[in-house]
Amino acid sequence: MKEPDLTARLGPLTLKNPVLTASGTFGYGLELKDFCPPAALGAVIVKGLSLSPWPGNPGPRMFEVPGGLMNSIGLENMGVEAFVTRALPPLLAAGATVGVNILGRSPEEYGRLAARLAGTEAHFLEVNVSCPNVAKGGAAFGGDPRAVDEISRAVREMGGGKPFLVKLTPLVSDIAAVAAAAEGAGAAAVSLINTLPGLAVDLARRRPRLGGGLGGLSGPAVKPLALRQVWLCAQALKIPVVGLGGIMTAEDALEFILAGAEAVEVGTATLIDPRAPLTILEGLKDWLRREGLPNLGQIRGALRI
Numbered sequence: 688m689k690e691p692d693l694t695a696r697l698g699p700l701t702l703k704n705p706v707l708t709a710s711g712t713f714g715y716g717l718e719l720k721d722f723c724p725p726a727a728l729g730a731v732i733v734k735g736l737s738l739s740p741w742p743g744n745p746g747p748r749m750f751e752v753p754g755g756l757m758n759s760i761g762l763e764n765m766g767v768e769a770f771v772t773r774a775l776p777p778l779l780a781a782g783a784t785v786g787v788n789i790l791g792r793s794p795e796e797y798g799r800l801a802a803r804l805a806g807t808e809a810h811f812l813e814v815n816v817s818c819p820n821v822a823k824g825g826a827a828f829g830g831d832p833r834a835v836d837e838i839s840r841a842v843r844e845m846g847g848g849k850p851f852l853v854k855l856t857p858l859v860s861d862i863a864a865v866a867a868a869a870e871g872a873g874a875a876a877v878s879l880i881n882t883l884p885g886l887a888v889d890l891a892r893r894r895p896r897l898g899g900g901l902g903g904l905s906g907p908a909v910k911p912l913a914l915r916q917v918w919l920c921a922q923a924l925k926i927p928v929v930g931l932g933g934i935m936t937a938e939d940a941l942e943f944i945l946a947g948a949e950a951v952e953v954g955t956a957t958l959i960d961p962r963a964p965l966t967i968l969e970g971l972k973d974w975l976r977r978e979g980l981p982n983l984g985q986i987r988g989a990l991r992i
């Protein structure tokens with residue numbers, strides 16, 4: 688039988704397969720190359736980058752909870768300049784399709800990040816709108832369709848035509864409305880979910896488990912919530928949806944595709960097993976062969992509720 692066709696389309700981008708790395712769990716793309724060669728994946732989405740380097744939060748930064756992981760990295764990163772000059776060239780030379788996750792404190796900062804990346808060979812941007820809107824009391828930009836519209840427009844206008852995904856935060860009452868704002872402002876796709884805000888408590892020490900205090904929950908515990916939001920967005924949008932949140936196996940990835948995802952990202956699973964994205968990709972191929980299906984189009988969005 689012919690090899691299954693796994694190509695995935697995100698607007699103008701055609702990816703060789705639908706398995707991507709989730710930002711913050713695959714470094715700047717090459718750290719795990721001996722376990723998981725970046726060129727084998729649909730794309731590598733790198734750690735979120737800001738205009739200048741950010742030091743991040745004090746430790747401990749991660750704490751395992753039943754069914755998941757709490758983290759409070761505090762968006763530590765090398766800054767866009769160091770990424771463009773030092774980390775991006777070898778990643779591209781390794782044959783990776785590169786998605787650059789960006790984060791800012793204002794729409795203007797997002798625009799400046801997009802402008803800096805516009806002239807590079809990075810393939811697309813992923814705009815993380817889960818950052819606090821400092822000017823408006825610290826609630827995430829991603830909770831407000833108007834803020835998402837403003838940020839997306841800034842990225843489109845400054846990004847020199849580079850395709851961008853908007854990565855949505857799950858803690859909103861109407862995810863489809865936020866996703867529609869991204870779509871209306873020219874996003875090639877939306878990706879969801881980011882981590883869910885949470886708190887892990889150390890009873891003996893009477894303090895939070897994480898040095899940063901509050902944190903974000905990821906892993907299998909968030910999967911049902913992520914699936915619902917991916918399904919809601921897939922129903923409401925014309926642009927593709929990239930699904931993530933608790934994908935540990937190929938079967939998990941297939942559930943997201945059945946719910947309407949064009950592609951998936953693998954996050955926490957990689958922190959347990961650095962080969963996870965590759966294992967999931969192989970699992971997708973095996974599943975298609977077993978089912979006798981030529982591609983994922985046959986099941987994508989086929990879930991009826």
Ligand SMILES: Cc1cc2nc3c(=O)[nH]c(=O)nc-3n(C[C@H](O)[C@H](O)[C@H](O)COP(=O)(O)O)c2cc1C
Pocket residue numbers: 709710711712734735736756758760762788815854880881882904905906907909931932933934952953954955956
């Ligand atoms: C340690 C860690 C760091 C993360 N850093 C980022 C980041 O820089 N930018 C971003 O958009 N998401 C970041 N995330 C969120 C993940 O990309 C992903 O959205 C989330 O973990 C849910 O997927 P998962 O359950 O497969 O991990 C981070 C998650 C973890 C666990």
